[in-house]
Amino acid sequence: MIKYIFVDLDGTFLDSNKQVSKDCVQFIKDLKKQYDVHFGIASGRALTSLLPLVQKQELDEIIDVIVANNGAEILDWESKKIINLPFVQKEEIQIILNTFQNWKGLTICFHNKNKLFASRTTERILGIQRFNNEEYLSNPLKNNSYLSTPRVMLILDKPVDEEYVKKIRTVSFEGLTSCRSENDVYEFMNKETSKANGIKQYVTQRDSSLDEVMVFGDSDNDIEMLKECKLGIAMKNARPMIQNVSDDITYKTNDEEGVMDYLLHHIDLFERVIEG
Structure with a gap:
């Protein structure tokens, strides 16, 4: 039986x-x-942007856990305790900065203790700063006061330039993994950090396993959890590459309440609570 449902948010x-x-x-x-059944969010977003959204959408009434920053931060909603998976260390950040600082068409940025560091100031970067309620903007090429970070992001000027993305994919770093989390965002994380590992960390502490977990996703950063959890369900609006690694596909898109619709069609996956 499925005891845990985790959903990606955007898309x-x-x-x-x-x-x-x-x-x-x-x-x-x-x-x-x-x-x-327990219900959780598994998102690439930082906790600083997730918490206001949870309150605004009244999701605080239904969630048990938030897996944020692609698995780097796990917030138990009841206890408010945060568990961190390994971050990208300062030395690794500097290697990424040195590698990409002269590439045209992208901005290198990352979060560190409620501050946003970015190699360029663009409208997209200012939007990220506002979205995450961060204190100030600083260029990491000039200010190295940062420490570790959950992930280092490359924000692309032209999100539909697939050839440029292919070029980025050829770059790898020891101890780090990478994925495309949005059309214009490519990011690097510690190789032990992923949504799947964040979910695993949470459920194993409750004497459960990924064999009791159902997940919904639509993007590259969802691939690992779609493959490793018992049931990985891709959205109808997901790209074919995402759908191909999933166990099933929703019948409707995210704009048609695809998650709810799929759960309604498969209610037999869950064990009814026997009262009394």
Whole structure:
């Protein structure tokens, strides 16, 4: 039986307007009450941007855990305890900076203790700063006061330039892994950090395993959890590469409440709570 459901947010649980319907929230609330199931978020977003969203969309009523920063941070919602998986260390950040600082068409940026470091100041970077409620903007090529970070991001000026992305993919660093998390974002993380490992960390502490986990996703940074968890469900709106590694595909897109619709069709996956 499935005991845990984890959903990616952007392109999966959220619609194109970054909203979740009240019907969907109520459905998950009822599902948790009637069946022996826990509900979590597995997102590439930083906790600083996730927490306001959770409150605004009233997801605090349904979530048990947040796996943030592609697995680098795991927040147990009830205890508010945060567990960290390995970060990208300062020396590794500097190697990435040295490698990409002269590449045209991208900005290198990363979060560090509620501050955003970025190699260029662009509207996209300022938007990330506002989105994450960070204190100030600083160029890491001139200011090396940063320490470790969950991930180093390359923000692309032209997100649809697939040849440029292919060129980035040829670059690798010892001890790090990489993925494309959004159309215009390519990022590097510690090789032990992923959404799948973040989920595994959470469920194993509860004497469970990935064999009891169902996940929904749509992007490259969801591939590992789609492959490693018992049931990996790709969204109808996901790219073919993502759908090809999944166990199944939703019947509807994220703009059509695809997650809720799929769960309604497969309610037999869960064990009903016996009251009394």
